[in-house]
Amino acid sequence: MSARDRLVYMANQIARNFEAIGHDAAARATADHIAQFWDPRMRAAIAGDETDLSDTAARAFAILRETGEPAPQTRATVFNAADGGGRSDAG
Numbered sequence: 214m215s216a217r218d219r220l221v222y223m224a225n226q227i228a229r230n231f232e233a234i235g236h237d238a239a240a241r242a243t244a245d246h247i248a249q250f251w252d253p254r255m256r257a258a259i260a261g262d263e264t265d266l267s268d269t270a271a272r273a274f275a276i277l278r279e280t281g282e283p284a285p286q287t288r289a290t291v292f293n294a295a296d297g298g299g300r301s302d303a304g
Contacts (some may be wrong), residue, residue, distance in 0.1 A: 219272075
C-alpha cells in the first residue's frame with residue numbers, strides 16, 4: 214500500500230466514524246479533524262487528487278480548500294484549541 218493509499222484509507226475511516234451525525238456534519242467534523250491532527254504534508258498528498266475518497270471525506274477536503282480550517286466540531290478538537298498548543302487529544 215502506498216503512502217497516499219494509506220492516507221486515503223485513514224481519511225475514509227475518519228469520515229466513516231462521523232457518519233452517524235449526518236453527511237454535512239460528518240464532513241465538517243472530518244475537515245476539522247484533518248486540519249487539527251494531520252501534518253500539512255499529509256493533507257497535500259491527497260488535496261487535488263481526491264480519487265478513492267468517500268463522499269464525506271471528499272467533501273471534507275473541499276471544505277478545507279474552500280474555507281480553510283473550520284471551527285472545532287468535536288470535543289477532541291475543542292480540547293485541542295483550549296491552549297492553542299498540543300495538537301493532540303491523547304491526554
